[in-house]
Amino acid sequence: MRVLAVASEAYPLVKTGGLADVAGALPAALAEHGVAVTTLLPGYPAVRDALTGAVACALPDGHQLLAGRAGGLDLLVLDAPALFDRPGSPYLAPGGYDWPDNAQRFAALGRSAAIAARGAGTIARFDLVHAHDWQAALAPAYLAFAEGPRIPSVMTIHNMAFQGQFPPAVFPALGLPQEAFTIEGVEYYGMVGYLKAGLHYADRITTVSPTYAREIATPEGGMGLDGLIRARAGRVLGVVNGIDVTVWNPAADRTLRQRYGAGTLEARAANRAAIEQAFGLGAEAGPIFAVVSRLTWQKGMDLLAEALPALMAEGGRLALLGTGDAALEGAFLAAAQRYPGRVGVRIGFDEGLSHRIFGGADAIVVPSRFEPCGLTQLYGLRYGCVPVVSRVGGLADTVIDANEAAVEAGVATGVQFSPVTVAALEAALARAVALFRDPEAWQSIQRAGMRTDLSWSRRAAAYAALFREVAG
CATH class of the missing domain: 3.40.50.2000 (Glycogen Phosphorylase B;)
Known part of the structure; x- marks a missing residue:
């Protein structure tokens, strides 16, 4: 045909x-x-x-x-x-x-x-x-x-x-x-x-x-x-x-400092250190939340900007790569000044850096108000970078929420939240931090995501x- x-x-x-x-x-x-x-x-x-x-x-x-x-x-x-x-x-x-x-x-x-x-x-x-x-x-x-x-x-x-x-x-x-x-x-x-x-x-x-x-x-x-x-x-x-699982493959991705698979998650530590270095983040124990996105209202970036103080209070950090609305670019650059060593921002787009972010950050945040499918969360799943997503569009269809039953069954692949508000996003980020502090549960979520057929x-x-x- x-x-x-x-x-x-x-x-x-x-x-x-x-x-x-x-x-x-x-x-x-x-x-x-x-x-x-x-x-x-x-x-x-x-x-x-x-x-x-x-x-x-x-x-x-x-x-x-x-x-x-x-x-x-x-x-x-x-x-x-x-x-x-x-x-x-x-x-x-x-x-x-x-x-x-x-x-x-x-x-x-x-x-x-x-x-x-x-x-x-x-x-x-x-x-x-x-x-x-x-x-x-x-x-x-x-x-x-x-x-x-x-x-x-x-x-x-x-x-x-x-x-x-x-x-x-x-x-x-x-x-x-x-x-x-x-x-x-x-x-x-x-x-x-x-x-x-x-x-x-x-x-x-x-x-x-x-x-x-x-x-x-x-x-x-x-x-x-x-x-x-x-x-x-x-x-x-x-x-x-x-997604193209040959282009997006942590076991063969030459942009990463250290390649890895679902059975070698400990190798992500070298990539995590590379992200800390690239974004000027301090080497702390808290999880690195990442954003690779257009900085727009649709993508919910204004909600994340408002939720940053709560994320900082929870001990999280942020590495952001994106470009878009001037006001949102300014808000995140200001946050990087307000939270030195905790928030790192790169305005623009860099394909290689985006791969390294997925390979080294702990979680990828996608708080979209609407999202037809979304590829960012799929890259996160593939790389063991746990998606934190709003329950809309393709995000709802591709991420299994880490509720208690799903975590116990070993099928959870990320954190969903609804409605798409600052308060709900703050709660989702706090839930992700709590899961991160349980290494066994967190690695189970990472591996379940990496096992998902995304081809x-x-x-x-x-x-x-x-x-x-x-x-x-």
């Missing part, structure tokens, strides 16, 4: 978040289930520079597709320099604002997907299109109005908060028929809604955890699109993300079954 995946980023070529990890890892996992995936990406400089054996195919709009391989992926690259040959972020100009032509850039991506899926030049026809997030979400709309044999599509929501809404003035340039600009199409409260279009026109909708699939059908979680999700309820499926294999089987059902 031939599937054309369409995404705005894919690891290891370009990454701003979890979408890239999924788009980069899922194709290899699907291959094990008889699904051959080619991924269509925008022609960012990093993608074009990595492409090998490229064969060009001209498109009717004057752009071209380059077929080749890079980063272990079979690729089609939309070669449109005027749209994508830009430095820095795929979505943001150097000033931190959205590129003003994002509507045109990602409409071109969706339109190219629909053309390629039907076969173009040396590109053979595909059986199905798998569109990821709003940047690819016009692909199902273009397919719905395309001439010739119908190509089915699946739309995956990685985060409902990002919808790709643009003024109605962009619609005439999209090349869609006028009847598409209705409530039963791309129109959304007078705007052009890219994600809305994908959710309406796709044959099936998936999202990245069963709990999040239920949450987006509610007014609280649906971000204005809950009515559409409820209307299509029988066509919505939640599949928890996996893509089982998840990919669900996608493969869905694709075959949709394609008939």
Whole structure:
């Protein structure tokens, strides 16, 4: 079965978040289930520079597709320099604002997907299109109005908060028929809604955890699109993300000072010392809580900033790596000044350092207000870095709370809390500190997490079954 995946980023070529990890890892996992995936990406400089054996195919709009391989992926690259040959972020100009032509850039991506899926030049026809997030979400709309044999599509929501809404003035340039600009199409409260279009026109909708699939059908979680999700309820499926267990493997991770496994947890001590050194933390007995995150309201980082005094009083420490809202960056930098040797902060992102944090910190804190799936807690489980998470979305689906019964049964893998408030987070952090002080219970939680099957294999089987059902 031939599937054309369409995404705005894919690891290891370009990454701003979890979408890239999924788009980069899922194709290899699907291959094990008889699904051959080619991924269509925008022609960012990093993608074009990595492409090998490229064969060009001209498109009717004057752009071209380059077929080749890079980063272990079979690729089609939309070669449109005027749209994508830009430095820095795929979505943001150097000033931190959205590129003003994002509507045109990602409409071109969706339109190219629909053309390629039907076969173009040396590109053979595909059986199905798998569109990821709003940047690819016009692909199902273009397919719905395309001439010739119908190509089915699946739309995956990685985060409902990002919808790709643009003024109605962009619609005439999209090349869609006028009847598409209705409530039963791309129109959304007078705007052009890219994600809305994908959710309406796709044959099936998936999202990245069963709990999040239920949450987006509610007014609280649906971000204005809950009515559409409820209307299509029988066509919505939640599949928890996996991770690349070869990239994320503490037994083989060369970024770590000391590699280890579930049977050699004592080796984590060297990595713990490395984190103390990297973040200027004193060598104390208390647990190191870590954050590797965007510093945003969604991620609950304001709650953690408020909970820091309570964590310090419990004897915990904090190592934080992240970037985001200026006010939150400032709050954590101020905390590092207030608690020298107890709080260490690195503003920015560093892939290697993130691995070392998971390998050396005792717990990873993910207090998100909503979290479609979350990968951070999965990396924590894999590395024996115990997750402390809010009971929402994929966090609820992937972490087993260390209540008394679960600890006694040896199945607990982390600490959950609800509701998502400062008080509940403080209680969860205190509970984690108490568990840490019981080495037998703590190591049981670590080992149970490390034994969890976090690979893509089982998840990919669900996608493969869905694709075959949709394609008939």
